[in-house]
Amino acid sequence: MIEISHLTKRYGEHLAVSDLSFTVDSGQIYGFLGPNGAGKSTTMNIMTGCLSATEGSVRIDGHDIFEEPGQAKKLIGYLPEQPPLYLNETPEEYLRFVGEAKGLRGSELERQIDEVIAQTGIEEVAHRRISALSKGYKQRVGIAQALLGSPKVIILDEPTVGLDPIQIIEIRDLIKELGRTHTVLFSSHILSEVQTICDQIIMIAKGRLVAFDTPENLEQHLLSPNQVVLTTDAGAEEVRALLGGVDHITELALEEGEDGLVTARIKTDLSSVYDLSRALFFAFAAGGRALLELTVKKANLEDIFLELAEADDGGLEAPAVEIELEEREVDGE
C-alpha cells in the first residue's frame, strides 16, 4: 500500500530523517512511535506530499507522491499535528470545501459529508463555528476531513495529543473503527496507546527505523520486564549481604531514604522476572527481614528512548535497542 524506500530529509546540517525504509500493507492499523523530534511528523509530511524529501521515494499504491501527486494524494487522508481548520467556518462548510477540493460533486459530495459527520460523531456541532468547538471536536472535524473522498489510507499525526482522558478514549475507539475499513497509520509518543490499538508498530528514533513488529513481539522481546524494585527496613549493608545469596543479579542500586528505609533496584538476566521476585522473597524471609514493597518494573518507552539517546550522545552508532532487535532476529532463525 505504502512503500517508503531510503527516505532522507535534511534541514541544512540537521538530519531529520535518515535512510528510512518500510512498507505498509493494506487493512491494518499501524502505530508510528517515537519520542518528540524523532522525525515522525517530518516522515508523515513527506508521505502526504506536504514536504519534499532530500532523497528516497514514497509510493502510494504504486503512485509516486512526487511524480504523480494528484493520483497519490487521492488515496490518502491526512490529519496534520495541528488540525488545519478554518476557524470562522462551520464544520459543514469546511467539509464541503475539502470535499470539493478532493473532486467530489453534487449528490456524492452531500452523501459523503453526511457520512463522515456521522462517522466522527459531530452531528450536533455541524452548524457551529469551528472556533467555538472543544479540542476534541476540532480533532474530530480534522479526522472527518481526512475521511472525505474515501481514501484507502488514513494518516493521523498525534491525534490524541492535548485531549482530556475521555476524549482520548473516544478518539482511540474511532481509530479502531476506521481500522476496519481503511489502512490507518497514526503517530504517537505514548507506548500504551499504540500497544492497545495497533496491529503493527513502527518505531523510529533520531530519524532512523528502530523496530517494526507486532505489539506482542515487541513487548516480549523489547519491553520484557527485567527489573525489580524493593523497599525494606533492613540496613544497606544487610540488604547487600542478603542479595549476595541471590543468583542472576546483573545490576544493583541501593538508595537510603530519610525515613531509614532502603530501596533497591535490581536487574536480572532471567527470562522471567518473577523468578527473581520469588528468590528475593525467600532470601529476605530466610534472613528474617520484611519486604515492605516489591514491584516488578516494566521497561517503558521513555526508558528505551532515554537509552537510545544516551547511546547516541555517547557517539555509539547503533542504539541499544537495535542491537537487541538484531539478536532477536538471529534467535528467530
Next chain:
Amino acid sequence: MIAVWKHELRSYFHSLTAYVFGAGLLLAVGLGAMLYNIEAAVSNFEYALSYFSIIFAVIVPILTMRVIAEERKQKTDQLLYSLPITTTQVIVGKYLALLVVYLIPLCIVALYPLIFSQFGDVYLLTSYGSMVAFFLMGAALIALGVFISSLTDNQGFAAGIGIGVILLNYFSVSLSEYVSATAFGSVAALCVIILALGAVIKHLTKNETLAYGVCFVLVAAVGVTNFVNGGVFEGLLPSIMTKLSLFDRFTGFVNGVFDLTSIVYYVSVIVFFLFLSIQSLEKRRYN
C-alpha cells in the same frame, strides 16, 4: 481550483474584507465623480477614476494581506498541500476570487458614465477604456499583494509592506525627478537592485551559491557595459522608475490613449507576481 475559488469568495463575504474593500473603492471613485463630474461639471468620467487612485495603497493590502499569510499562521496551508490540487490551482483560485471581489464595486462604478450621459455629453469610449485599464491596474496591484502575503505568516507585516510598495510605486514618477540622472547614480542604483534581487533569490531558494552567482554575473555585466559604453546609463534610473510605475501608465488612458503596451505591461505584472507566489508557496515544501 473552483473549490478554492468558491471557498475564498465565501470567506471574503463572511468577513468584513470584501465590504471594506468595496466601500473604499466606491468612496474614492464616488468622491472623484462628485468633485469632477458634478461640482466642476466636467464631462470626462475618467478623471474621477484617476483622482483618488491612491486609495489602492490602502484597500489592496487590506484585501490581500491575509490571503496566504493567514493560511500559514493557522497551518491550514498543510491542508492545501495535502489535497489533490496543485499550488498553481490554489494561487489562481485565490486570485480569481480576489478579482471577483474587485469586480463587484467596479460593476456599480460602470453605471456612473451611463447616468452622467443622461445629463450631458460623456465620451463613453474613453470612460470605459479607462475603466478597463483601471481594472487591470488594480488587478496587477492585487497580484503584487498576493505575492507579498505569500512571503510571511504575519498579516500586519504583509499589509505594511504592501502599503509601502504601492505608495512607492504611486510616487515613483514624482520621485524620479529627484534621483540622480547621472550614469554613476544609475549604476549604483542598479547594483542595489541586483543585491536586492540576490536577497530575494536567497530567500526563495535557500541557495547561497546561486544568489551570489546571479549577483556577481549581473554586477559584472553592469560594470562591463559601463566601461564599454557609459552613455547607456545616462538618465536610466529615472526612466526605469517612470516605466515601472503602474499608476503613471494609467494616466495615459485617462488622457484618451488606449495604449496596448500598457495593457501588456499590466498583464505581465499579474502573471509575474502570480508565478512568484506559486514559487513562494512551492518553496515551503523544500525549506
